[in-house]
Amino acid sequence: MKRKKSTVAELAQLTGKKRRENLIRGAKEEGKVTFYTSTAPEDIQSLLLAFGMHYPFIQTEMVRDKGTVLRERIIQEYRDGGSPADVIELSDINLGKLKQRGLIRSYLSPEAKPYPDRLRESESCWVAEQRNFLVLAWNTRLLEEALIPDSYDGLLNPRLQGKIVVEAHDASWMAALTAHWGEKRGIDFFRSLGPQLGGVRTGHQIIAEQIAAGSVVLSPTIHSNNSEWLKRRGLPIDWRPLSPVVTELVGAALPVDPPHPHAALLLIDFILSIEGQKILRLWKRVPCHPGVEADPPYMNSGFDTILVDAKSFLARESDLEKLWHELILAHSGQ
Structure with missing residues (x-):
């Protein structure tokens, strides 16, 4: 049959x-x-x-x-x-x-x-x-030790103005941190971060490679595995988690x-x-x-993490993308 x-x-x-x-x-x-x-x-x-x-x-x-x-x-x-x-x-x-x-x-x-x-x-x-853990990565030859942020607020150091790059499609990173901190603190932080930026680029791995090559100084939106892979190859890049790490x-x-x-x-x-x-x-x-x-x-331990809430993000996607554009992308001319 x-x-x-x-x-x-x-x-x-x-x-x-x-x-x-x-x-x-x-x-x-x-x-x-x-x-x-x-x-x-x-x-x-x-x-x-x-x-x-x-x-x-x-x-x-x-x-x-x-x-x-x-x-x-x-x-x-x-x-x-x-x-x-x-x-x-x-x-x-x-x-x-x-x-x-x-x-x-x-x-x-x-x-x-x-x-x-x-x-x-x-x-x-x-x-x-x-x-994917979104961490801070920097070029070890271009950024002196004293200027390496150990918190998100450290990104607002005036001496870092023009040196920071973020990935263009990371509105979910902003959403996760804002949900964790509370709306006022979150929006205040990203409103202050925008003028600090030296650019907005596309591709987490591409930005990590640009850091290693010296065309980008630092970024807080790099996947830890990309940074670690380049570091192990002997390139001038290192990374650290900023608490909490958006995952x-x-x-x-x-x-x-x-x-x-x-x-x-x-x-x-x-x-x-x-x-x-x-x-x-x-x-x-x-x-x-x-x-x-x-x-x-250590790529997966020793630091606090928060998950991107995909369901919550999608429910507010239009508003969050507009906010991301206003606070971040507008400073890059995008």
């Missing part, structure tokens, strides 16, 4: 011993998985190669771009009739926007069980698999209608697994699996 094909919704909710068997059987027929990601391609390539060793019958394809660009691409693809994306890896804010439009669906993965609730989307539409979550999501759903769920399982998380760690990512420590451990 011919086996009835499961719908994507049914596959996404599969549990039990036969789940993996069913996914492998279907993935052999599909033969491909397309991974949309905002993570650097060299980092993800190792992950996909390892996945391919477990599942040599699945051809992997990667589509990589900046998070906001990729999000808008997916939205446009669905407007045009459908997206080739099988797995989407983006920040929780970008995933939240896709969820608002009904473009991702909930799923169950046995590999998600060890992850605490705070790292899972409330309706199981994604699980956070890596963290962004990056999650793996299943599109509402993936072309290769069996292979997609196998890839999500692999990303969330200890093996997948250790591969991300090799590339200086900060994994979310509680059984996989960051390398070095």
Whole structure:
């Protein structure tokens, strides 16, 4: 008797011993998985190669771009009739926007069980698999020790005017700190920070590389793993946490209608697994699996953190983006 094909919704909710068997059987027929990601391609390539060793019958394809660009691409693809994306890896804010439009669906993965609730989307539409800590980074040759801020208020030192750069799309950083401090203190701080800026640029990794190259002196919106990676290569960059450190979550999501759903769920399982998380760690990512420590451990410990509240941010996104433009972007001419 011919086996009835499961719908994507049914596959996404599969549990039990036969789940993996069913996914492998279907993935052999599909033969491909397309991974949309905002993570650097060299980092993800190792992950996909390892996945391919477990599942040599699945051809992997990667589509990589900046998070906001990729999000808008997916939205446009669905407007045009459908997206080739099988797995989407983006920040929780970008995933939240896709969820608002009904473009991702909930799923169950046995590999998600060890992850605490705070790292899972409330309706199981994604699980956070890596963290980005926004820290202060500076060029060690261009900034004297006495001027290195040890708090956010230290960024307001008049001697730093014109030396500070922030990432253009970090309104969520402002929102998280303002929610933590209270609206008055938060707005007062960012109103004072604007005139201190020497520029606003796009791309956290690009700005980190510019700091190491000496074209930027310092920035409080650099991912700790980018700074650490460049520092380990012997480049003149260092970093420190400013308390509290704003933390962004990056999650793996299943599109509402993936072309290769069996292979997609196998890839999500692999990303969330200890093996997948250790591969991300090799590339200086900060994994979310509680059984996989960051390398070095101080990238993920010894400082206070606050999470970007994606749901709250999206509820006020228009107002927060206007405020970000008024307080920060307007000082860069953007």
